[in-house]
Amino acid sequence: xxxxxxxxxxxxxxxxxxxxxxxxxxxxxxxxxxxxxxxxxxxxxxxxxxxxxxxxxxxxxxxxxxxxxxxxxxxxxxxxxxxxxxxxxxxxxxxxxxxxxxxxxxxxxxxxxxxxxxxxxxxxxxxxxxxxxxxxxxxxxxxxxxxxxxxxxxxxxxxxx
Numbered sequence: 001x002x003x004x005x006x007x008x009x010x011x012x013x014x015x016x017x018x019x020x021x022x023x024x025x026x027x028x029x030x031x032x033x034x035x036x037x038x039x040x041x042x043x044x045x046x047x048x049x050x051x052x053x054x055x056x057x058x059x060x061x062x063x064x065x066x067x068x069x070x071x072x073x074x075x076x077x078x079x080x081x082x083x084x085x086x087x088x089x090x091x092x093x094x095x096x097x098x099x100x101x102x103x104x105x106x107x108x109x110x111x112x113x114x115x116x117x118x119x120x121x122x123x124x125x126x127x128x129x130x131x132x133x134x135x136x137x138x139x140x141x142x143x144x145x146x147x148x149x150x151x152x153x154x155x156x157x158x159x160x161x
Contacts (some may be wrong), residue, residue: 001083001091005098007105009044013037021081025073028084031115032067035123038111039064046108052140055130067122086121090114109141 003011014029016037021029038046039061047057083091091106094114098106115124116134 031121031123036064053136
């Protein structure tokens with residue numbers, strides 16, 4: 001994963017996920033940490049997209065926090081949490097998706113699509129069970145996103161009203 005390829009909002013998501021893991025005493029940053037940071041982010045596009053689809057973001061966050069509570073904790077001094085293999089795989093998939101979209105940066109919609117496509121994460125399983133699908137997310141994006149290839153590291157703004 002190349003940190004510089006992430007939009008500024010996704011860089012903030014990653015930093016918040018690391019903070020969540022550190023605070024909880026988790027040795028690794030899991031996809032569940034990423035999902036909580038992504039959906040709880042103020043000013044991010046992920047929660048707005050899920051809302052357009054009809055998902056109850058607060059309910060998703062509540063269940064994601066329950067998943068976080070089940071993760072193993074380390075005792076004593078906790079080193080800086082590292083990205084888990086599954087979280088790294090998620091970012092790799094999001095990078096591939098950004099290329100499919102012909103986008104220069106990995107945006108929040110790419111990360112959401114990675115959660116949908118990667119069937120091995122509990123966070124993705126939860127989001128799919130709540131109704132997130134590739135088709136629903138792409139439909140929400142078509143109603144709100146800038147055209148593919150829009151080169152910006154900041155969240156996309158709607159070009160249509």
